[in-house]
Amino acid sequence: MRRKNIYILLMTILPWLTLPLIGRKVVKRFLPGTLFMSVYLIIEGLIAEKKKWWRFHYPVKPNVIGEFPLIIGPFFIGSLWIFKFTFGKFKIYQVINLLIDYIFIYGLLNILEKIGYVSLMKMSKFRLSLLFLVKTFFMYGFQVIYEKYFRYKSI
Template sequence: MKKLLFIAMLIVPWLTMPFLGRSALKRYLPAAIFMCTFVKAIDMYGKQKRWWRFYKGMPPFKSVDFLNLGPYFVTSLWMLKMTYGKFPLYLISNIVFQFLFTFLGLKYLKRYKIASLVRLTKFQYLAIDFLRALLLYGFQYICDLGHIKKT
């Protein structure tokens, strides 16, 4: 059952990619790649500090990699496509999404032994997620500034 969950977490979000559109993918891909790399670094740092625990995954990935390369990566693309340029909507959407993940999603991650919080409270984790959302938007903004200067 757990292996099936890992595979679904990795594949199902990617099934939405054709609906994203080529131009949106091209525009937002650098920000999504940057964020997944940054999130991986934060995950490693947080694991070292015992903020959270990641349980055994399925080779060649750790359990957190399934989240990072599946839902988190694809959701970053969709969130930018749907809300970029409308900062208040972006913030509200992210806060709602992160709140749901923190207070509902983490419960399932712990139940299925994928990940769990150790030394962080849910509100501290929510704050980290909020900062990540600001970084994602800021990175995209800088990418767009660079693109404007090139043309």
Template sequence: MVLISWLSIPFLGWNSIKRFLSSSLFISFILMIEAYIGKKRKWWVFFTKINPNVNGELPFILGPFLAGSLWIFKLTYGKFTQYIFVNAIFNIIFAYPLTWLFKKLEIYSLVRIKPYQFFLLMFSKAFLMYGYQSIIEEKKKCIDTIH
């Protein structure tokens, strides 16, 4: 999962990677905190792990989520409505059919939250990430006008 996601990253182009990587890493860090909380509160359970010392969420965070965030930003940044729509679609797919599939494959299962709550939890971060990227873009504009 991680490898396949990362194989797509060179096709983004170096400028897009530089532009959007900090926002994607920021939200990945937020996801790692959320994964810790979710594990403690038993929102979900992972049946399979790469390593006993590594959270089961890590391959999802560093793989499809990080690469997907970069791609969604590249394709939709500056078009907020389109960005939100694309994020909503991806999060609905993740919260419903993929969560059902991953439960059947015994990868993970939701325990104390329902799919719609999982969707809202994931979708809320789209706004946070867009806001963070907007702040970065504003600061860059200020720096560019100074030089």
């Protein structure tokens, strides 16, 4: 159990160590899209828990969804990095997201299952990859709409 705690803690904290490298303007610019998708993921996690799509065996705290460390760690910071290098280049954005999703689903997810953090129940890896793909469109679309209506100055 102790080893799992260390893995989860590292998975949550290590991405945040790269935040200063992203740059303040980039964070400010892409924070709305990243926050939108983070809230979406929390809601999705609540739905997934009820529908038994997947199960997180690691209780972070009572009444906190198990995927919360993934959302606030690698997803949140990773989204800022991806937006920094690909926003405005939708095809590259999609390719990078497909690659990262593939690595997560067919690599990291196996490790997380081995350490007993998560297991897929009623959701196949293929369906999970489709769900991830849909979310990339939502996040990019939200950011495009946000920038259109709030006219953020280009970096």
